[in-house]
Amino acid sequence: MQRRQWWATLALTAIATVTTAAYASTAQGNYPSAPITMIVPFAAGSGTDAVARAVGQKLGERLQQPVIVDNRAGANAQIAAGLVAKAKPDGYTLFMTTNTSHSANPWLVKSLKYDPIKDFTPIARVGELPFALAVHPSVPADSVQALIDYAKANPGKLSYATPNSTSLVASETLRFLSKTDIVGVPYKSSPQALTDLMGNQVQMYVVDLGSGWSMLKTDRVRTLAVTAAKGSKILPNVPPIGKTLPGFDITSWNGIFAPAGTPPEVVNKINTALQAVLADEAVQKQLEQIGFEVWPTKTPQEFAQYVSEQLAYWGRLVKQADIPAQ
Template identity: 65%
Template structure:
């Protein structure tokens, strides 16, 4: 028995020494997982893969993108919130998971503030409102008039909170009646819009740009306050729908309790990546506007502000929590 006890104590000592050595190893000492709460091919996925590749080059370790779509970004957020806060599991979050979901769901299983460590805001991704060619509208004004004349006859796709809140805000402000149809992913929603199964969709430029500029769809408005150079001639929705104000942002988080030194290292490396012209040019191809936070603390304040802003948007749109 004494021999077994001595062996066990020795094993514990070796384990402790191993853990201590790992803790003292300069970060990062292993591959990093970057969780994306949307499907491959989505705008957020494209941004994550671009940044992940560049970040890997600077850190000297692979950055592996892990797509965990489902439940309007809740599945990915829950996974990261429960991960070890060692800097090896990161989250490519958006306003869906960290601004809108708290007001959309009454029983959210994560807290966007308490359960995460803000690392860096990276920018914003414009969305555009498109319709199937079967809809007899060549402008947003004509779409609103058509919807008023045919209440409940049109349907729109909603694979994320931006699409949902954008359309529900438009409906509330203009008084039109269009049916929302939930989708699991942006590519699936886009496929059904092109196929005519739904007639309206507010889609991110990252996953929808090729179709938005084709003759398979008609693009009527962008969610940004200024027109997009990628969609010449397409006006901002706010010019037609007075009071419409919606920004879709992207940022990187880790689980709550990350070491400050790791957070500062990641923030600094992301700042350097986002400052590269090659990165900016590649992201610009999907309409993504680089807009980094100056510090992790500044990003934390922005997240809190957007949480309150989106709560107001959702309440104004008349959306009740599920």
């Protein structure tokens, strides 16, 4: 027992020594001098996870230190956000997250345990994971307008899956703007929601291309539209919902943050490395294959402004659709 305690103490001491040394090195301008952890708020295999691993590998090569992806899924990104908010602001803990934690949760969660603005240092927007409106082939609709007409003729008959905040807000916004009676069904994961769409347990699903890309190219579901008003480079022939419902514009953005108080020189160094990674055509093509569109901000200040604007915009969406906080 004493030997085990001795080894445990030795291990903790070693970790503390490495962390302290890394922090001291950062303060001296030698960042990075140790591996970097990139926390992802969703499970392995999710769209954000795939982006984090692709970008993290290339970022590590640029910074000459490995970037280790750490999946901390749960509570709709709240667990991961809380961990990053409390982490040491030394540049060795990064947060690759989405609008879920920084745009939607503040309006959908009653007692949020982190502040999306005060607790984080924005580094760069990476891009966006487009969402598409898909229906089961049994639904007699080949356009958004046809879907609306069918829903109005059959109130309460259609149900839609909501495994994440983007699906929820997009579906509820569609319901509100179209004045239709469709029923939301909550899900814990995107893969299960997609499985049930294909099985006709639900008839409609606003799905992210990261998890649904392969199925959207088959006849097992019918893709009607994309959620972003500007359309999608990946689905150029699929119209935006906004063409039928003016004002509809929802984008699932993806970006990288550090804890609040991270030194500006560290933030700028990471940002510079990220710009080079995201400008690489090979990286862009790799991300496009998983349904992700690279769309970076140039400076941390530009990203901070974007995050602030998106927070306000999602607040208007949630209030407009009268979605209650849980």
